Amino acid sequence: MNFPSRLIEEAVTEISRLPGIGKKTALRLSLHLLKQHESVASSLAQSIIDLRSKTSYCKICHNISDTEVCSTCSNPKRDRSIICVVEDIPDVLAIENTSQYQGLYHVLGGVISPIQGRGPEDIHISSLMERVNTPLDGETVKEIILALPATMEGDTTSFFIGRKLEAIGIKVSTIARGIPVGGELEFTDEVTLGRSILTRTNYST
Amino acid sequence: MHLKNISLRQFKNFSADRFEFSEEVNCFLGLNGAGKTNLLDAIHYLCLTKSAFQSVDQFQMLHGTNFFMVKGSFINEGKILELDCSMESGKKKQLVLNGKPYQKMSDHIGLFPVVLIAPDDTSLIRDGSEERRRFFDNMLSQLSSNYLNQLVRYQHFLKQRNALLKQFHDSGKKDLSLLEPYSRELIQLSDIIHRQRFEFIQNFAPGIQSHYSFIAGESEKTDITYTSDAGEKTFEKDFRNSLEKDLILKRTNKGIHKDDYIFTIGGHSLKKFGSQGQQKSYLISLKLSQFDAFKLEKKQKPILLLDDIFDKLDDIRIGQLMKLVAKRDFGQLFITDARPERSIKIFSDLQIPAKLFHIEEGKLTEVTSI
Numbered sequence: 001m002n003f004p005s006r007l008i009e010e011a012v013t014e015i016s017r018l019p020g021i022g023k024k025t026a027l028r029l030s031l032h033l034l035k036q037h038e039s040v041a042s043s044l045a046q047s048i049i050d051l052r053s054k055t056s057y058c059k060i061c062h063n064i065s066d067t068e069v070c071s072t073c074s075n076p077k078r079d080r081s082i083i084c085v086v087e088d089i090p091d092v093l094a095i096e097n098t099s100q101y102q103g104l105y106h107v108l109g110g111v112i113s114p115i116q117g118r119g120p121e122d123i124h125i126s127s128l129m130e131r132v133n134t135p136l137d138g139e140t141v142k143e144i145i146l147a148l149p150a151t152m153e154g155d156t157t158s159f160f161i162g163r164k165l166e167a168i169g170i171k172v173s174t175i176a177r178g179i180p181v182g183g184e185l186e187f188t189d190e191v192t193l194g195r196s197i198l199t200r201t202n203y204s205t
Numbered sequence: 206m207h208l209k210n211i212s213l214r215q216f217k218n219f220s221a222d223r224f225e226f227s228e229e230v231n232c233f234l235g236l237n238g239a240g241k242t243n244l245l246d247a248i249h250y251l252c253l254t255k256s257a258f259q260s261v262d263q264f265q266m267l268h269g270t271n272f273f274m275v276k277g278s279f280i281n282e283g284k285i286l287e288l289d290c291s292m293e294s295g296k297k298k299q300l301v302l303n304g305k306p307y308q309k310m311s312d313h314i315g316l317f318p319v320v321l322i323a324p325d326d327t328s329l330i331r332d333g334s335e336e337r338r339r340f341f342d343n344m345l346s347q348l349s350s351n352y353l354n355q356l357v358r359y360q361h362f363l364k365q366r367n368a369l370l371k372q373f374h375d376s377g378k379k380d381l382s383l384l385e386p387y388s389r390e391l392i393q394l395s396d397i398i399h400r401q402r403f404e405f406i407q408n409f410a411p412g413i414q415s416h417y418s419f420i421a422g423e424s425e426k427t428d429i430t431y432t433s434d435a436g437e438k439t440f441e442k443d444f445r446n447s448l449e450k451d452l453i454l455k456r457t458n459k460g461i462h463k464d465d466y467i468f469t470i471g472g473h474s475l476k477k478f479g480s481q482g483q484q485k486s487y488l489i490s491l492k493l494s495q496f497d498a499f500k501l502e503k504k505q506k507p508i509l510l511l512d513d514i515f516d517k518l519d520d521i522r523i524g525q526l527m528k529l530v531a532k533r534d535f536g537q538l539f540i541t542d543a544r545p546e547r548s549i550k551i552f553s554d555l556q557i558p559a560k561l562f563h564i565e566e567g568k569l570t571e572v573t574s575i
């Protein structure tokens with residue numbers, strides 16, 4: 001694409017680095033910004049700079065936080081004896097939206113995958129082990145819930161962490177997998193359906 | 206099920222062409238290099254999402270172009286199935302069935318069964334065990350999507366474990382507990398896959414015999430011996446004992462990725478003791494048994510592709526094979542031949558109606574019928 005101005009070209013190049021945005025969208029966004037009041041562009045620019053420089057991560061659970069310890073970890077109403085291990089930040093939001101969970105979280109920041117050169121030291125596993133060994137505000141951890149993706153990498157990471165935790169005698173559970181609520185059996189894929197038959201649960205009325 | 210028509214755009218040496226096929230015998234005629242086998246491969250592509258002859262999709266494009274497309278309409282029990290396979294340079298291959306793109310290519314495998322007989326291709330007998338595993342994996346995958354899923358998982362875990370072994374070697378640090386999740390999956394999956402391969406061969410191998418006797422006119426006993434690490438009672442122990450070797454060689458040495466299928470004739474290895482003629486007859490019998498297996502499981506006749514058989518087989522074997530064609534044992538058939546007069550004579554003599562496509566340098570020049 002040829003641009004009439006070098007400034008436009010630079011803006012398009014930078015904006016199109018973002019995921020899901022191509023050159024054409026980037027151009028449309030750039031031209032849109034040019035038409036707006038100058039303050040629109042400067043406040044957008046400022047918020048991006050602030051986002052990058054001021055955002056910090058909770059030193060306990062590694063979730064995004066404005067403070068050293070995030071609002072979940074510092075909330076006295078949350079159950080400190082239980083920790084839910086997730087792959088990334090959006091997973092925390094997803095579980096929070098269910099309103100079914102009152103414990104704490106631990107964000108790994110990825111799953112183990114030797115092909116991609118990602119080992120246990122590249123994700124927050126050692127800090128999880130530390131958390132388990134050191135009580136927070138006097139309360140010991142009784143259970144770890146593994147809520148990693150149901151992919152092959154998620155499974156092997158779960159197994160690796162599970163083994164380590166079992167070795168020190170902590171109760172480890174994993175979220176249930178199977179047919180989504182409101183789902184039809186005939187439209188469920190065979191692997192999921194097969195697994196839900198194998199790991200069926202007792203029915204209580 | 207049959208293929209009604211196919212359109213090609215920039216596929217191998219075809220720039221753009223369209224073919225309307227007969228439900229029965231279709232014959233591609235033309236000189237060497239005209240594009241006959243490429244047409245067979247286009248059909249193979251639609252059925253199995255890949256080439257029968259080489260594994261890099263990029264090479265399927267016409268030289269100097271940056272995309273290819275193969276489009277075909279299949280008829281199955283009166284219903285039309287439109288299939289569209291295309292790829293652009295540097296992008297992922299796309300497969301669309303009735304306007305709906307596939308998320309996973311593996312979902313397509315097995316819906317359109319196809320058998321290719323290329324008698325010159327004795328690499329299946331002569332080459333290493335990898336060729337034979339690929340052949341049987343291909344067949345088992347078309348018969349059972351469950352098998353394919355497990356195989357994909359196995360290969361993925363194997364890749365991860367080998368990458369890890371390499372990292373241990375390169376960095377000099379090794380955390381054996383990190384290896385365990387992969388070892389455990391590979392041991393379990395080896396067991397499952399071995400059982401499926403074993404059961405399949407038990408049913409499949411005896412079927413080759415009658416085809417062999419018919420094609421070769423000989424009554425030697427044919428069989429397949431399936432060997433696997435996972436067949437041993439001590440497999441898990443063997444797998445774990447191999448750890449030291451795995452660490453040194455930076456790859457996994459035990460498991461079903463080392464399996465082999467040994468073709469035998471009269472109790473001896475076909476590879477070592479079989480004559481060229483025996484090998485060719487065996488190969489055809491193997492493919493005819495594959496045809497039977499699909500027919501039985503899918504309740505429909507697979508599409509049969511015959512590449513260059515008139516040139517590579519002697520008259521007796523061609524005669525026997527054509528008897529099967531004349532008996533209407535097959536469904537839709539595609540056949541290539543470099544000498545038009547020979548095919549025309551064979552089909553007219555046997556009174557087999559056939560549609561003949563004359564091809565020159567990647568172009569369809571004439572269509573005739575017998």
